[in-house]
Amino acid sequence: MSEETITQATISSWGTVPTAKQVPRPPIPDASSPLVQIRLLASGLHTLVRLRGTGTHYSASTLPHIPGTDGVGLTVPDNQLVYFSAMMLPAGGSFVEYLNVPRAAVTPVPQGGNPVQVAGLVNPAAASWMALATRVDLSSFKSEEKKGFSVLILGVTALSGTVAISVSRLFGATKIIGVGRSASKLESLRQDLDETIQLSMSRSGEDNTEWTTAAKEADVVLDFLYGPSTLSLFRALGTEKSVQYVQIGSSATPSGSMEFPADVLRSKDLTMSGSGPGAWSLKRFAEEAPKMVAAIAQGGIKEFPGFREEKLTNVEAVWAGSGSGAERVVFVP
Ligand SMILES: NC(=O)c1ccc[n+]([C@@H]2O[C@H](COP(=O)([O-])OP(=O)(O)OC[C@H]3O[C@@H](n4cnc5c(N)ncnc54)[C@H](OP(=O)(O)O)[C@@H]3O)[C@@H](O)[C@H]2O)c1
Missing domain, CATH: 3.90.180.10 (Medium-chain alcohol dehydrogenases, catalytic domain)
Known part of the structure; x- marks a missing residue:
């Protein structure tokens, strides 16, 4: 045979x-x-x-x-x-x-x-889902006095950045600020976001991005870009506001590296982590997978x-x- x-x-x-x-x-x-x-x-x-x-x-x-x-x-x-x-x-x-x-x-x-939506969306959804489930402490936002939390998505026009809008809402975010470089793509996402911010960085390194008060006061930052826009945001953050930052992707930085001045770390109340296999275990991923699959299959994730x-x-x-x-x-x- x-x-x-x-x-x-x-x-x-x-x-x-x-x-x-x-x-x-x-x-x-x-x-x-x-x-x-x-x-x-x-x-x-x-x-x-x-x-x-x-x-x-x-x-x-x-x-x-x-x-x-x-x-x-x-x-x-x-x-x-x-x-x-x-x-x-x-x-x-x-x-x-x-x-x-x-x-x-x-x-x-x-x-x-x-099948196509589930196969295509679990990976991009896991980017923000695993970050919010395992790398961020949301317990203080669930108390009576504090209703919800705000999330800034750096790179919201990336597929995983866009999916992070639905995921953040599922985790209880009450304000979502989407940041990206393309005005037209930001416009197409505007109805799902509370605020949009267009990155404005010249090739020579000049940064004219206008960070709003909500961006400077975000509770959680999910970063899909890394590089100059990350540093620009860090410099803009309010000094006495605690921010939980999660490094997820590096689409804007092919080398995967960025300059990180010491004074930025010293002068902000910044807690930094990353999210990816290693930052969480495959066993932990397997625990979250049924919830992600259900959220995609049942429309909680667009x-x-x-x-x-x-x-x-x-x-x-x-x-x-x-x-x-x-x-x-x-x-x-
Ligand atoms: N850790 C995890 O669990 C996990 C899971 C999934 C993905 N990721 C990572 O997340 C990142 C995004 O992945 P994806 O598949 O969602 O990306 P994607 O859909 O391919 O989109 C890439 C995005 O990067 C933006 N971009 C590229 N260069 C830029 C620059 N110089 N300045 C500003 N924006 C720039 C593009 O902007 P335009 O829209 O203007 O073109 C686009 O929105 C990747 O690094 C990926 O490896 C991580």
């Missing part, structure tokens, strides 16, 4: 474009195994997926690399619709038609959940209209094309 083969995206050398290969289908684990087989329905081409493919991300170190970090699929053989994370071994990557993952990495998708469905066999051409902006690719094998 000939062996069944399946399509798998494979990166053989860091920084190169993945190719679609035919590989043997993995054996189906038996019912007592800690692993379960998934037939892939949808998997998002997140910023993290592209970053891991360069070989510079701390979570990917073995070649050949199977890109993809998570997705939505059907369990084999019982056809249950689930979200899964593929970052734990043995899967290694989700851009493959069938894969075996630990049962602990699998979360049922509630009825009505759209749908993203810009997902573009692509076949896994087209991975090479799609990967080489542009990947950010108003559109985001979700592979559907």
Whole structure:
């Protein structure tokens, strides 16, 4: 009998474009195994997926690399619709038609959940969700006297920045200030935000951003940009106002580094942390995953209209094309 083969995206050398290969289908684990087989329905081409493919991300170190970090699929053989994370071994990557993952990495998708929306949104939603669930102390804002808290989203026009609006509201934020560089994109988000601020930084480093009082007094800062705009905000912060800052992404800083003057730390009441695998454990992620999946499936997190469905066999051409902006690719094998 000939062996069944399946399509798998494979990166053989860091920084190169993945190719679609035919590989043997993995054996189906038996019912007592800690692993379960998934037939892939949808998997998002997140910023993290592209970053891991360069070989510079701390979570990917073995070649050949199977890109993809998570997705939505059907369990084999019982056809249950689930979200899964593929970052734990043995899967290694989700851009493959069938894969075996630990049962602990699998979360049922509630009825009505759209596979493409769930596959495309859990990663961007996790950016702010895990930050607010694990890296920020919100207990003082839940007391009688203090009603809610304010959040400043630095990089609100990023997909994960936009999703952070819904997530912050779910966590009880009563005021959300969205900050970004594109006036038109800020305008399109205005109805969901209490305030918008346009970054104004010249190439020569001149900073004319007008930080409002609400921005200077924000309780929580979620930063997707890092770099000059982060420093500009830190300098503007009120001196006696405590601020919880979470570093989430570095879209504005390809090097990932920024200058951080000592006097800024000394002169502000700033508590700094970061959010990503490592800052929280995969076990902690697994605890939050069902809540994130439910929030997406049931509309607590707004749908993203810009997902573009692509076949896994087209991975090479799609990967080489542009990947950010108003559109985001979700592979559907
Ligand atoms: N830690 C986590 O758990 C986690 C999870 C998901 C994502 N992330 C990280 O979060 C970041 C955003 O990811 P994403 O996929 O949401 O991004 P995205 O949708 O690709 O958007 C990138 C954003 O960066 C903005 N940008 C780029 N250069 C800029 C500059 N010089 N000044 C100001 N804005 C600039 C773009 O502005 P325009 O809109 O004007 O083009 C765009 O809004 C990435 O670093 C990603 O790795 C982290």
